[in-house]
Amino acid sequence: MGVQQPQYQSLYRASIKEAAMQGAALMQATLVRALREWPDTAARMDDVIERGVLLEALAVLKERQQALTDAFPQALLAEFAHAIAGERSAALNFDALSLLGDEQVQENADLVRAARALEEAVQPRLAELEAALAAAQLTPRGAAQRHPLRPEVYVRAVYRLARQSPLSSSVRRRWLRHLPPLMAPDLLQSYAVVAKRIAPAETALVPAEVAQEARDRATQLTIRELQKLLAGEPGEGAGEALIVFDESDFQHTVPAALEMVQDMRKVDQLMLQLRQRQAAMPGREQDSLVAFRDALRQEARKPAQALAVEVVQLMMDNLAADERLLPQVREVVRDLEPPLLRLALVDPRFFSDREHPARQLLEQLTQRSLAWTSAEDPAFQTFMGALQEATEALLDTRASGPETFEIALAALEEAWDEAQPRGRRNRERAVRALLRAEQRNLLAGELARKVLERPDAAGAPPEALAFLTGPWSQVMAQARLVDGSGSEDPGGYGWVVQTVLWSVQPALTARVAGHQQTLRNRIHEGLASIDHLPADTQRWQNLLAALRDLAMSVATGTALRAAGPEPAPERVDTWLAPLEMHESGFVPDAGVQLASTAAEPDALPPQELAVGAYVDLLSDGWERWQLTWASPHGLLFMFTHASGATRSMTRRKLHHTLQQGALRLVSSHPVVDGALDAVAHAAWRNSGTA
Template identity: 30%
Template sequence: MPNSSQLLDQCFDEVARQAKPLLGRCVEAAVASLQAAETKSSAVAERQRLAQACWGLTQRKGVLTDTYPARLREAFERGGDEGGRTSSLALLSDSSLLALVDDLSVSESLESARLLQDLMPVVEQALTALDARMSSLIGFETVQVEKNPLRPSVFVRVLRDLIAEFEREPEIRSLWLQHLASPLGRGLCQLYEQLALRLQQANVQEAGYRIRLVEDPQAGSGSGPTSARRDPWARDAQSFEPALTGRGDPYQTLPPMTALAGTQARLDHQVFHDFLADEGGRFEQALDSGYYDQLLREQRIAQAQADLPLLDEVVVDRERVQFRGLPVVDRPARAVSIGSQLGTDHWGAYAAPHERTRVLLDLKQQAERVSQAVGLDLVRKLVNQVARDPLLLAPVREAVVALEPALLRLAMDDPRFFAKDQHPARLLVEQVAQRSFRFNDEFSGEFEQFHAPVREAVNALNALPGATPEPFAVALEHLREDWASADQAEADAQTQHLQALHFAEARQELADQVAWEISLRPDVFNAPAAVLDFLYGSWSLVIAEAQLRHPDGGPDPLGYRALISDLLWSVRHEVTLHQPRKLIEMLPGLLQKLRAGLGMLDKPVEETQTFFDALIRYHEPVLALRRASARSQAGTSMPGALETPVVAFPETDNLAEAPRPRVADTPWLAARERVEAGFQDAPAAVATVVEDSAAAPLSTSSEEADEGTETAGVLASLHVGDWVDLQASGQWLRARLVWANARATLFLFTSRGGHPHTMTRRSCEKLIRQRGLRPLAVRPVVDAAIDAVVKGVPGAPAHACVVATDAVPA
């Protein structure tokens, strides 16, 4: 690992470099949100304030974005918050401190706290990965979240202080902070994932969480029957390390029961692991009064957030389609999480994140046991994990987020239902995700046909007053029925394509065997190379075709094997010159049968024209002799006075260079078979690159070998059933490998609708080198999410949301 201070400086430099465009995008989104709120507002005074805030933020965009990077760098070098500054969450959690400050300070502290609350659902997972590696970089063996110089509270405080310098009116500052929260969270999500990936690439290992459970501070207050005793988990504290974590400003360890009352899961992966393993009865303890008191505070905060204006639908839709013009493989993955605002036209009331949070808190209010509260947190954690999976198209991830209320209701009666492989709810999420891998374009009509029934099923499940497994099973069965008809049509088409390829492969195998048998004949000795090439190639295919078409006709159903003897005899000059009449009588039938066999094979004329030209040359001496004889007889009218003419014999072939039969790398396919199999050659662009390579600087042999090895490795990693993004006829298609021959030299892919795409190994390798064929690392989505939550392993690549650095994901 490089020098720690140097690597830390590189992280600071990267943040400073991205801070200006990041804040610029946030300001643009906030201005759009303020304009939308102004349009919706009916109160004149409120509209004036919103208009003033919008105008002021627009005017100060330049100075804010120019100043923000330097202020951040100063804060990082100080280690985050200034010494002696009372944090906003500390103000909010201590009533004695509230009495010592004025209303303005309280209001600003509330706004800072709300801003942090809005950020955390979006950045939580990315920040967790960064915390672990940043703590290790700084030199801690365990995670010290409060020591992370890049924690969200630093960004929020610097932004709040910077805004205060350029805007005097508290109400305007408050509006700015409210509307900057959502875009700032999305920007920080991308930034944190980039930094975590940078540290991972620098071999910075993750520090571990070792936070010990502490006793509930309300245990001795005597406020209720449950507060008169220690927390029931306290006696097993050692077995719960790592256990509970809480985030704030600064971060602090929270009592276990109160930690369960939050809208964000503060449990370490080991707790979720133990919970799903159902180890012991500790999770069946009753929730105490501290839990319910904290829950009331969380509900008040959630209600305050619900009163904030949502993004206008026009803004949401604009962010959704902003990269539509790019090729599907170049579009950055849109960020989706449990904190995302979805489209109301698709998801109704549950499109708003505060409505989904309200369902969570209402259910937590009904919870009586620790297992129910942990189960609710687990569902939210898993939903957020799936929502961030970049393998899934954004609308599919939005469907999982929208389904959260129905999944949460299931957790009340069965908190561990996600651990059951065959639970209908888990199967529904997994099979919808797997089905979606057939599509790579969320704007295509085919994807909309798939997604519309999924939306209907999600909305129907959310509309149910309660939640049992049966409705999920019914919804999945209806979706399967819709999918089955399309699958059958594709299966029938695929069977037809495979039959053509299987026949071609069987014909080639039999032709190779026939060619070998021909090579063992004694009369092939000293035969012309052109004739042997024809026999080992085209004519072996003709014989194989005839045998496969007429399996009951014996080894030579149409007499094409027998023709070999006549053909070889006809090109032996030492024999034909002494029996010219026999050759002349044989030739018409021989040529007719050759044409008939090649016609059955559907061989193009140009493929065998070279052979027939050579055959004429070999027969020409006898034909010339006959013409000379005819002229002589006509001139002398004396039969028997034949003068032997001088004829030119074709050059004798070098026996050392005589062709030998060889096994074909790929089966030969006729033109109609190539069309039927969807045969695809390497694209013209690839050929152009290869042809122009002579003008480019020559690469070393080792570089060429490495490139070839890498390409071969990618192709070797493909197995039947794997998905790829395939460029065909200028379009990017999602295709699946459905067949490869035994020699791995011919591959059949099928795209949506059962359209075939057959390619040779060489074409595949060219496409891979030119990025025209890109394998997709498909995996079980729910299993990956559970692994990430209960084992602490990444469920999705760390760079998933950083495909385009300057993109503003919806």
């Protein structure tokens, strides 16, 4: 599979950490350039008001120069962490557009323009860096440009600083407009160093965003127009769910003439013509689709309808270009464009309502398809069979509202669930086991703390305390969980705590003399109640016996035997019984040693790895898994394979897997959300807001 990611992961992490550490020097150099260049920039401005505001921003910048230099590394570190976590930017989030006020629109437009200016200034070195990252398999497939070192992240760090400073909005916006491009010289050098570190031999240079930029240039959408579209509501008295768009405040975004139509039957005729043309000209589906798009634009009643059609077209272009989707899925996406375009003419709720049946259908089919990396998998063929049947039904229908999508979605979900009954049962059984384990471990932790707080525990050997706060606290917790009487010490296992503590301390061992056999029997009984491994039980028994002998010999002054006891079993923070491990596919923490990750972007924080995310896990080779469950208290995480198999691990193990480069994020958010966010990104680029 090309170069193995773990080979370069440590270098990559070190480079990100170093970039954050160099933030102070980067900001200092940027501010020096600003103080030197902004007076000339202001002098060249014809607009007196704009000149005055820039000079005011310069004065504030000079006053806060040291504070900005000191604060930038932390701001940069925070933005790196968000980028590594795969978080979606609120500014470029399609669903958030309707919530933005005028001031936010202005600032976000400035942010996008500043990011674009900085990106253009560093493009040659940025392209080399992204090619090196892709070749070293350090970025998700098809998303080489979504790395934490991208220019946009640096601009967001500037924005973070500006928002945290006591500034007027006008000064804040001038900082955001004029500071980021001045980072280019230092960022060029930084990119060159990182690319050289991680680049494998003979790395091919491939421009990362050429296709995306071409799609962006193909539209004249603006943020104002998208906000209007998201605010669209059904018109009163509109027949067949037809939406009465308000065409005021909309500009014509499509050059073709917008003509009134007699009724929606013309759209149905266009659909029929499209299917006939595709059948008559195999291999010319794209040509037919282009013709359909053009004809449909001319059928739009209002400019707003033409805008809706254009947004769907851009969204589908982005989905069809998403390399994370297998080719067969991308073909289905293209097949679904005509019915979605038809829907866009009559129902703009598709854009504003995440629960809209058409949006849910598109989201479900794209997200579920990420479970497979090969079309040869029989389960994928079953998945595709149901999907193609639903697509055919949507193409054949003459209805233009959301009802047909709702029916298709229900049929698909039923077919997919029926195809994986074993997987569903496995997940349910695994979740029950993990919930039980977390509940017991949390209670065991409380009981362990109480053991350590006992006065007679202060002088006990650490090995004895490891037993009492480890497996024995699990025994006491299990007894409480299964007991219905409300007893404080069901099973009487608290007696073992006191007896062990006294038996291993020379000053106290005489108090429990003659209880050794009873103690051994109670320990054996208790550990058996949690299905503790017999071999580990015997090792604990031997260790405790040796500690008792040592305490007794010290108390009586007799000689010790030369041979030492067996070592104790390895202590684990979160313990699962063998059956729980089997039912959940548990990966033990054995051998896990973690470097400090506090305030460092060394690994994707597990709390940011949201349920539903797809990842590739490295075992004998890379395999695709989905994070399908996280325990309520964040102790345990469960991944599910397309085959229905489950794999679970502790938070500690997950951190370790991330640090070792044995887990790479494929998708942390719905694919459809990403496609719509790309539409918003294009609109931000086109927005000429001053």
